[in-house]
Amino acid sequence: MNHATTPDDIACLYQAHHGWLRGWLRHKLGNPDDAADLAQDAFMRVLKARNASDIREPRNYLTTIAKGLIVDLFRRRALEAEYLAALAALPEPEWPSPETRALAVEALLEIDAMLAGLGSRVRQVFLLAQCDGLTYREIAERTQLALRTVNKYMATAMEHCCLYRLQHGKTAR
């Protein structure tokens, strides 16, 4: 299965498909700059995976990678925008340095990934309790759920997050 991937394999792949992939991304995104960036990222992934010579259906493979990158890009942009909007909504907005902002967006991406498999109501309950500090009674009022359900959702969410961290090799702190 392993032929050693040579720089030539990558070069061939790049020459044969880079322009096509960029066009495909441009069609999906409607933005040539993002398309160029993501096409580059997709080839970087191939380069890192060192499996260029094993790829049988290069365009399928590249579009699969590219779709993942599009979702990541949208998620990151959306989170960054939400983060900035949340900052702006504070009574006395503070202005973070670019470094702080980058770290905050990374942290949000990680939390968002951890919460990803939760149902929307479970997620909502968990965030209201954990981030907004609402009591179960307040959450029950706001979401029209029974107190017992709020309690159950909290346990469900925490169990999910613990399992996520275990499986993604996050060490307990």
Place this chain on the structure above:
Amino acid sequence: MRPSTVNVAGDERAAIRAAATWYARQCSGSFAAAERAAWQAWLTASPLHREAWRQVEGVCASLGSLPGQIAGPALRGVSASRRQALRALAGIAAAAPLAWFGYRIADAHGLGADLRTAVGERRTLRLADGSSLILDTDSAVDVTFDARQRLLRLRRGQLMVTTADDPQTRLDTPRRPFLVATPHGLCEALGTRFSVRTGDGRSRVAVLDEQVRVAPAAHPARPLLLAAGQQLVFDDNGAGSIEAALPAAATWAGGSLVAVDMPLAELLAELGRYRHGLLTCHPAVAGLLISGAFPVDDTDRALRLLIETFPLQTISRTRYWIDVAAA
């Protein structure tokens, strides 16, 4: 892949489930002394329990790495965006032919109520059918609600609509479409929330919830279907391609201009809509990419934020002309 299906030994899983249940009890606000004692007994009973509890603490630490008043709104806001991204990936759906294509603007002035905002003003209005309309700075719109349609004609500026269910719909009458017309085409709401702007020879619609069907005036028989999170620019020649909606298309209604990697010249043009006078930038910094949230109700403050954060300065050329240049 759901994490819960991945390999975690049975007793470890059971311990985590128990720890999560204890956690839920602790957060309830009614964790009495007796319960606390029971929890501590559980903790000391097994190293597996303590390990599971450390996981719970890890999750809390991860969530606590940002202030709650930031993380809460940001994470709540983004769950809708994920669905939008997936929809965008599903491709640009071919739109169904427009049943409503024979629309007529019955009378440009007759029944139309003229609504306007001044430069720097933003107004929220409730329309006769219960829909809400937010008018941005320096905007003008005519409202025509009749037996067949609910029509807004946007003459200039920007609006955001949150449609309500039509109260006049009965079993024997069809639903009246909710339409927004600009000089460059017509948008039909197929859902609830979207934003439309027009000016500089073009129009833009950005969809925030559900879907909007757009028929550019140049190709009215070839409407396009936009999903939440998408936007479309159209002009006298037709429509551009469907793109991911810019954050700014939604956030203006809350009074902030949220930019993510927006060129400075574009940012200043946006801010300039909210103030009298001229706001320009030096060509050398026009392409500088800016990210941030800027208050549109206080553009002086927005400019201060800008020059405090980026290597820029403002130069007052005259009382009504501010130029932004490299510091």
